[in-house]
Amino acid sequence: MECVFGLVGDGFALIAADSSAVNSILVHKSNEDKIMVLDSHKLLGASGEAGDRAQFTEYIQKNVHLYQFRNGIPLTTAAAANFTRGELATALRKEPIFCEHLLAGYDKEVGPSLYYIDYIATLHKLDKGAFGYGSYFSLSMMDRHYRNRMSLEQAIDLATSASSRSVLGWSSLPQTSSSRSSTRMERGSTRGVNPFHQYDGYVHSIVS
Amino acid sequence: MSIFEYNGSALVAMVGKNCFAIASDRRLGVQLQTVATDFRRIYRIHDKVYIGLSGLATDAQTLYQRLVFRHKLYQLREERDMKPETFASLVSAILYEKRFGPYFCQPVIAGLGGDDQPFICTMDCLGAKELAKDFVVSGSASESLYGACESMYKPDMEPEELFENISQALLASVDRDCLSGWGGHVFLVTPTEVQERTLKGRMD
Numbered sequence: 001m002e003c004v005f006g007l008v009g010d011g012f013a014l015i016a017a018d019s020s021a022v023n024s025i026l027v028h029k030s031n032e033d034k035i036m037v038l039d040s041h042k043l044l045g046a047s048g049e050a051g052d053r054a055q056f057t058e059y060i061q062k063n064v065h066l067y068q069f070r071n072g073i074p075l076t077t078a079a080a081a082n083f084t085r086g087e088l089a090t091a092l093r094k095e096p097i098f099c100e101h102l103l104a105g106y107d108k109e110v111g112p113s114l115y116y117i118d119y120i121a122t123l124h125k126l127d128k129g130a131f132g133y134g135s136y137f138s139l140s141m142m143d144r145h146y147r148n149r150m151s152l153e154q155a156i157d158l159a160t161s162a163s164s165r166s167v168l169g170w171s172s173l174p175q176t177s178s179s180r181s182s183t184r185m186e187r188g189s190t191r192g193v194n195p196f197h198q199y200d201g202y203v204h205s206i207v208s
Numbered sequence: 209m210s211i212f213e214y215n216g217s218a219l220v221a222m223v224g225k226n227c228f229a230i231a232s233d234r235r236l237g238v239q240l241q242t243v244a245t246d247f248r249r250i251y252r253i254h255d256k257v258y259i260g261l262s263g264l265a266t267d268a269q270t271l272y273q274r275l276v277f278r279h280k281l282y283q284l285r286e287e288r289d290m291k292p293e294t295f296a297s298l299v300s301a302i303l304y305e306k307r308f309g310p311y312f313c314q315p316v317i318a319g320l321g322g323d324d325q326p327f328i329c330t331m332d333c334l335g336a337k338e339l340a341k342d343f344v345v346s347g348s349a350s351e352s353l354y355g356a357c358e359s360m361y362k363p364d365m366e367p368e369e370l371f372e373n374i375s376q377a378l379l380a381s382v383d384r385d386c387l388s389g390w391g392g393h394v395f396l397v398t399p400t401e402v403q404e405r406t407l408k409g410r411m412d
Contacts (some may be wrong), residue, residue, distance in 0.1 A: 089270050093309060116243060122215070122265040124236055124244050135241065 003134025003163050004034060004047040006102040006114050007142060008127045010149035013104035013112035015045035016159040018134065038064045039074055041106045044084070047131045048099035048119060056097050060084050077105025081115035081123060088121035096120070100131045138162035209239060211312045212333075216387025217249060217262035218349035220357060220378055221318040221328045223342060224370035227398040228326040230258050230318040231378045233349070234406075235390040236265060245390040245411070253279050254289040255402065257319035258395055259299070262347035263333065264312035271311050274302060292319025292327040296337060303335035310334055314346040324399040349388045352381035371396045371405070379409040 006015040021029040035045045036057035044060060046053045063083065068074050075083070081103045091097050101117040116122075116129040128146050130138040141162040150158070218233040236247035250260040251272050259275065261268035278298060282290050290298070296317045303311060310333045321327045330344035331337045338344065342361050345353035356377040365373060375394055382389040392407035 085269075089266060092266070118238070118266065120264070120266045121270075122236070123269060124247060124265075126244055129243065139241070 002034075002047040002132035003130075003138065004045045004100075004102060004132055005130035005135065005138040005142070005159070005162065006045060006104050006128070007146060007150070007155060007158070008104075008112045008114050009155045010151055011106075011112060012152055012155075013043070013106060013114050014152070014155050014159065015043050015102055015104050015114075016163070017045050017047070018163065021050060036061050038080060038103075038105075039068065041074070042077060042080055043104045045102045045104070046099050052097045052099040056087075056099050057101075060087070076107050077103065077110070077113050077115070078107075078125075080105065081117065081125075085117055085121050085123040088117065088119070092121055102129055102131065134163055137165050212263045212314070213348045213387055214239060215263075215265040216385070217347035218353060218378065218382045218385065218388040219249060219260040219262045219314075219316045219346040220353050220374060220381075221260065221316050221330075221344050222357065222361060222365075222370060222374045222377075223326045223328055223340075224365040224367060226320075226324055226326065227367045227370060227396065228318045228320065228328060229367075229370050229374045229394055229396045230260055230316065230328075231374050231392055231394040231407075232260050232262075233347075233378065233382050233388040233390065233392055235388055237387060242390070248393065250393060250395055251276075252395075253295060256324075256397065257290065257292045257295050257317070258397065259295075260316040260318075260346070261313045262316070263314050267311040267313045271299075271302070271313055271315075275299065278302070292317060292321050292329075295319065296327075296329050296331075300331055300335035300337050303331065303333065307334060316344050316346045318397070320397065320399060347388060349381045349385035352384045353377065356381045367396055367398055367403075371403075375407050379407060383410055 003018040015035050017034040019031050021032040035043055038044050038061050044057050046057050064075055064080055084101060084103060088097055098119050100119045103115040106112045114126050114129060116124045116126050128142045145158050216235055216237045221230040230250055232249035234245055234247055235242060236244040250258055252258055261271060279290055299315050312333055314332055316330045318328045328344050329337055329339045330346050343357040345357060360373045360377045371394060378392045389409060390411055391409050394405045396403040
């Protein structure tokens with residue numbers, strides 16, 4: 001029932017996620033943040049079993065930090081994605097981790113990138129990707145409206161419209177202004193006006 | 209749905225005159241949903257040996273990483289590249305190691321062996337090798353591929369004709385399989401060069 005999707009634009013990568021934590025008919029929480037900040041230029045949006053999601057994304061975050069402490073330089077996005085994939089693949093035939101991920105990052109040499117990592121550890125680099133029931137709406141919307149090198153404003157508009165039909169989606173997202181002067185995380189949430197849309201959306205983007 | 213058809217795939221390799229071609233589709237799906245349309249299934253081991261891995265994408269990626277590792281070790285020890293027949297035996301052994309918990313992949317191996325003679329083989333997920341002199345197929349579209357290749361194949365084709373035939377066979381077959389398609393990748397390997405081409409087919 002969750003909705004996590006991401007896309008790559010002009011000098012930025014963006015991940016949007018719904019903020020619901022539900023268990024059948026019970027809403028545990030409606031402002032759950034499912035996007036883990038790995039470091040200043042990497043995000044890991046995850047969806048799936050709640051315990052696995054929280055625990056595994058934190059595990060990846062700590063290991064990314066450990067690499068930086070040990071080696072003095074941060075991991076590249078591709079390396080972080082392959083590390084995540086490796087952990088999932090190793091666990092797959094022992095105790096599988098039922099959580100799907102979108103890893104977005106910005107590297108100086110490569111630019112923005114987005115990696116799709118399945119719960120069975122399928123890794124693929126993509127320009128636009130989505131998970132959960134919300135993906136049935138968001139993938140089609142992105143197929144129709146996504147262009148190469150979109151601006152941040154266009155991408156946030158797309159993120160807003162891509163999730164408006166999903167029961168756990170959101171119907172509006174904040175207007176954010178972005179400047180390209182430095183690396184920045186932007187994050188906004190708002191409540192939709194429609195009473196059925198009570199959930200926030202969190203949008204994180206990494207700007208070059 | 210079978211675990212081999214979870215991601216959807218189509219692979220074919222054909223032998224020509226002192227050359228071979230190996231082709232795959234480009235779709236990566238999760239059952240009915242298409243996730244990507246530029247997924248690579250054919251990997252280069254070295255200039256004269258290529259392996260295509262159909263079946264579950266995660267096991268294909270894991271298996272490829274293990275094979276590259278083993279081949280690099282072999283290169284360090286033997287100071288030369290592996291012959292395709294040797295490589296096929298290596299793949300077979302690695303797959304059989306997991307006899308009671310296998311990798312859900314069906315490899316297609318194609319290479320130029322001694323005297324640049326083309327070599328192709330396929331195997332099931334447990335490593336049972338099947339050598340062929342004409343063509344081998346694998347993937348969720350394998351039944352259609354068998355039919356298309358059987359009718360289009362001729363022995364001793366020149367590279368350009370081989371490329372044309374393998375492309376037509378692949379595109380015709382994936383059109384009959386909903387889990388594979390979205391174009392194709394073809395590697396045409398001769399003793400002197402490797403040509404990689406992308407096919408545009410029905411994008412659905």
